Amino acid sequence: MDLDTMLAVIRRGVPLAGEWGVELLEAADGRALLRLPADARLLRPGNTISGPALMGLADVAMWAALLSLTEGRDDSVTSTMTVNFLRPAGSGPVLAEARIVKRGKRMVFGEILLRAEGSEEPAVHVTTTWAVIAPGR
Template sequence: MLKFTIPEMESFLKEVFPQVEGMFGIDQMDDALLVMRLFNDERHLRPGGTVSGPAMFSLADVAAYVATMARIGPEALTVTTHCSIDFMRKPEAGRDILAEARVLKMGRSLSVTDVLLFSEGSDQAVAHASLTYSIPPRRD
């Protein structure tokens, strides 16, 4: 059962991460899948007109964070403890990057999320990431 609706999550992100406002959007958020997008613009490009690795890493990281928050509620101090990312092909120029995030394990202290990144309109992944988040202990 999710603890946020999409509008509630967008408000939460605006509050805890104002520095990324306008960079990402949530297309889908349910028990099985989170789909987020990186709004591709000039600030995310590197020479050659491709989306930079740091921009794609940010999308994967934020998607895993949102997928975790959606399940545990507003725990802003949940932090990344591990990320592995493989860049597999060049993203298509001028298209948003979509992240499909699936929570593989949700424990009391850790969550593990698998994230595939795609150029919008393509079914070939441009990157694959695996992320682990540390969840703060509950104060009951």
């Protein structure tokens, strides 16, 4: 599946990703790289991107990593998400790098690092577990 098609799947499944202008830069082999462009609507006091926006970006990035393994067909859902805010992400843009650590029959465990574009320092570290929804359920 090419990136444009996968991004269309993501934006249908998570319309907020489209509203925020989330970009899919890479997705293959259980990994994904997404970009959240600068958007004043997503800022909190202190001129940094809000926690809810960063958590949403991380969640979408994990789904993109899953979609890269399932040819764009995945109905798995977030079961848990642990978010560690390490430093302010700035006012944008932000990159999210997701990778699947373990994929089982019923659960998927992943990790996402978010950082300000142009920085190598992680701003947010996320671990997440997703429940696999079997086709036909």
